[in-house]
Amino acid sequence: MRGGAGFLPPLESYQIKVLAPGDATAGPATLDIGGTIGPLGCLRCSDAPCVRFAPDELAAKGPIDTTFNPVQDVCPTDAIRVAPDGVPSVSVSSCIGCGLCVARCPVGAISLDSTNVATVSSPLPPRATAVSDAATFVDGRAALARLLIDAGRVVRIDLRRVESQWSSLLDALGKPSDSRRVFGLVARNTFLVLGTASRLAYAGDTNMRIELVAWDDATVAVGELDPGRDLLDALRRLLADLAVIRARYGVKGWRVLPFICCATLPNKRVGYYELVGDIKRRLGIKVYTVPAGALEVLLDRGVATNLATIESAMYVDAEQTDLHEMLERTLRVVIPAEVGLRPAK
Ligand code: SF4
Ligand code: SF4
Numbered sequence: 001m002r003g004g005a006g007f008l009p010p011l012e013s014y015q016i017k018v019l020a021p022g023d024a025t026a027g028p029a030t031l032d033i034g035g036t037i038g039p040l041g042c043l044r045c046s047d048a049p050c051v052r053f054a055p056d057e058l059a060a061k062g063p064i065d066t067t068f069n070p071v072q073d074v075c076p077t078d079a080i081r082v083a084p085d086g087v088p089s090v091s092v093s094s095c096i097g098c099g100l101c102v103a104r105c106p107v108g109a110i111s112l113d114s115t116n117v118a119t120v121s122s123p124l125p126p127r128a129t130a131v132s133d134a135a136t137f138v139d140g141r142a143a144l145a146r147l148l149i150d151a152g153r154v155v156r157i158d159l160r161r162v163e164s165q166w167s168s169l170l171d172a173l174g175k176p177s178d179s180r181r182v183f184g185l186v187a188r189n190t191f192l193v194l195g196t197a198s199r200l201a202y203a204g205d206t207n208m209r210i211e212l213v214a215w216d217d218a219t220v221a222v223g224e225l226d227p228g229r230d231l232l233d234a235l236r237r238l239l240a241d242l243a244v245i246r247a248r249y250g251v252k253g254w255r256v257l258p259f260i261c262c263a264t265l266p267n268k269r270v271g272y273y274e275l276v277g278d279i280k281r282r283l284g285i286k287v288y289t290v291p292a293g294a295l296e297v298l299l300d301r302g303v304a305t306n307l308a309t310i311e312s313a314m315y316v317d318a319e320q321t322d323l324h325e326m327l328e329r330t331l332r333v334v335i336p337a338e339v340g341l342r343p344a345k
Pocket of ligand 1: 042043044045048049050051087088104105108109110120
């Protein structure tokens, strides 16, 4: 490991300010280099993990081996791109504040501003030889990332008001096909960013009728996506998925975790919670409900064991609809009410 050789000062000269969850100074991570304190600048990674996934991250093979959506973009709305100078830039009008690019930057060079738009810190130190030696460049980033991780963990994001973000996004999109596409990428990419293998079907794929699959060593989560509020059709599709995977894919030995990923929890009037309870009582199948806000909480907290978290904290039915309280208890965090993990009456 060459550490920061070349364009970065020696690693020993860094003092990392590690921000704790809820830290009032939450913002970009900061570095103190020889008495100069500044936001940790973009290192212009040659592989730009904030912008795209590596091909092998998308192509991991799991228990349900099917074709998959090959879109490599981390950003579900294509709002972040690498500019000619090597620094990613964000389109303010397209950013939905999902935080995925923020979580992907290993050195904390991206943060969300007060309006929930991603902002990339200027390179620090100046560009100099940064992009002239790709190997040094990548080594420097990896070393810094390790240092940050060893120092504790960079937690620099306050929980965002994802519910309002999502509502306005989905309203603005208008076209159901677009909202489904963006929503699918948010869900798949969140799993990937959290370190859980995941595959998303692409529109028109007749081979894979299941919309989203995520898996770890022992569990395969089978999901249907619904950016709307009436999840009854998603529930019907999910039951059909379960029948198909048992008949077609042979997932013996794997624990199957069926879930519905939604924009917001449905309100109590639509009968969703009663139906979920009936499915559990009559078929012995627990269907988990994962709203976008819950995924954002996992992302904010850097929760790596997200399938276990889904299982322990995201089952709601007519008898227990308080996802907010369950998630707070499981993760031992305080979640702002605005995240909206309680159904409307
Ligand atoms: S923002 Fe972070 S991940 Fe993206 S290129 Fe810069 S240092 Fe690398
Ligand atoms: S915060 Fe989300 S929407 Fe905004 S640029 Fe980053 S990945 Fe894209």
